[in-house]
Amino acid sequence: MITLYMTPGSCTTGINILLEELELVFQVQVVDLMKGDTRTPEYLAINPKGTIPTLVLDDGTALTDYLTICWWLGKTYPRKQLIPEDLMAQIRVLDALSYSVNTLHGHGYTRIFTPDRYAADTSGQERVKAEGMVLVKKGLHYLNNLLAGSPSAYVTEKFSIADTALFYNEFWAVHQQIDLPEHCQRHFDAMVKRRAVEQVLVEEGYGKYVR
Template sequence: MTTLCYAKKTCSIGIHVLMEEIGAPYDLKVVDFSKGEQKTPEYKALNPKGKVAALVRDDGSVLTEYAAIAMWLAMTNPDKKLLPSDPEGIARTIEAMDFVVGTVHMLSWRLWRRPDAYSENPDEHEQLRERGMTAMLAALDVVDAQLAGKDYLMGDFTIADTALYYTQYWAADVAGWTLPPNVQAHYERMKMRPSVQASRKLEGVA
């Protein structure tokens, strides 16, 4: 059975949503970051990157990185229509997902969340957090324009929406920021999906 290795309140919640969308049986293995379990030899043997999500597939092979896992899940479950069927639609979905993961998450949120990773000087941390917040909200403004007149990033629900969802959760529920209007509407729409509600319940996310 497929096993999702995840950590609470991290980007892996987006992959968890996809597992629920697919509806096939799967196991969950929590990686407790507060205890440093992502750095243990046991987890590093599974995923040398020491990150989540990691997907242990039925044959024992391990797949990592958000986009790779999301694409694999979509392509191996075509009946769930998590990805458009035409080349242009697929490319646009990857484009949207890559912007969220690469810019909204890695270049912006991480700066706000982990300023210590960018400077050892505590006096610089608040300025770095401000830069991260400004960058993330600016990136979400770009997404807001893309969502104009649409329920989801591609019109219909796709894997890209799960990436946007986890960054919305961070910005709105963890940081307490006000989201741009279309992004906020998308977030509310996502929270109504049974897959999101199920994953939040399983992970203990209010």
């Protein structure tokens, strides 16, 4: 059976949503980031990058990195059309996906959540967090403009793999009490109305965000 290595409320929430959207049978292995579960020899043997999400397939292949896992899921289960056919729509999906994971999460939120990676002392860490906040607001602004040009509340005409990555970043903003810009708020509202999103948020202990 497919196994998702995940931490509730982390970026893995987006992959959990995708698995539920695809109605796949899978199991989860909870990873305690604070306890350092991603740095154990056992975990590094599965994912040498020491990150979550990791998706281990039936044959034991371990997929690592958000984009890789999304792409595999979208291509392996095409019936839900989570990757659009049209090339320019695919380009929008890749742009939103990559920017959400690598820039907004990777540069912005990482500074807010783990400032100790950038500075050893308390005042340095406060500066890093403030820099992270600026990067997150700038990133949300970029994605808000991208959504403004969309024919739907989603990144493209229909829900796609990109929407899950944008969603977990919006979810973190709401959780951090950072105001979402207009189109991101509309996207977030559309996402929490989806059955799979509601189910995952409740399962992961964030039912209060479901309206």
